[in-house]
Amino acid sequence: MLPPKYLALCLGALTLHGADLSVTRLQTGDITRSVQLLGEVRPYQQVALFAKVGGYVKTLQVDIGDRVEAGAVLAELEVPELLADEARTRAELVLAELEYQRLQDAYKQAPDLVPRQSVDAAQAKLAVAKAQQERNATLLGFAKIKAPFAGTISRRSVDKGAFVPAATGGGAGQAALFILTDAKTVRVQAALPEAEAGLATVGQAMTITTEAAGAKPFAAKLSRVTGVVDNPSKTMLIEAELANMDGALKPGMYANVKLGIETHRGTTLLPLTAIIMEKTVATAYVYEGGKARRRVLKAGFNDGVNLEVLDGVKPTEDILVVGTTALTDGQPVTLAK
Structure with a gap:
């Protein structure tokens, strides 16, 4: 009787030989590396009113x-003192206007009898009275919040x-007295590690999710970058603006922020369904003569859908889409028709 280990391998080989696997090839496209950050939803503007x-x-x-x-x-x-001051300053203004007008008329009629200094002093008193009345009226306006x-x-x-x-x-x-909050548009702020700070630029794509608002992702663009790394935390504050007309995002919520920080364009890609990760090593199986041949890949960016393949397979080779299927090197396989 065969040992259990070899029996399992033989049964697996028989099973997979009858399985129909599809193949794919390297594709050329763009891929973006993203970083995951913990953020917070903040109101677009908020003010405490005193x-x-x-x-x-x-x-x-x-x-x-x-x-x-x-x-x-x-x-x-209700400000009774200001109301009383308003009546007083209004009366003082009327009196100053009458005094100035009287001295000015007298000076025009008899300039030798009315000193010019008296007219100038009356004019100055009128200006002071106007300023005092305007100040009191302004303060009275502050009685309405x-x-x-x-x-x-x-x-x-x-x-x-x-x-x-x-x-x-x-x-x-x-x-x-009140706190007024404008959350029709919200700001989502996150701290970007120092190692990634130099790659952040306004306009980069962001995906934001919050557990409290459900699983729906919110698409956004990076709106602002402070450009300064905070000394204690060695992080840089970044911010995105999101329309929030339905109020789903509440200020104070935690948010999971996915920022596309770096993009490689025109590179070779392979879907992750054709990739098998062995610890930190990416491998793929090439279809050759009815058998699966294992290849070790030199991997680049991974965006959760595709893997950037820098070396390990050729563009003309058929690569098995293994999915969750376990394969061994040299194992017979059949292709889906």
């Missing part, structure tokens, strides 16, 4: 999840009647 002037929340027009247009009033503050761009309210931190202090130092240490 109050420029202090006051009490008089009205609230929006809440979390509301879609607003640019310029829409989100809230209005408006959306700087179209987006969605992603956070609201105030209620009607609450006192809101004026933000100082860019709002540091204070809670924003």
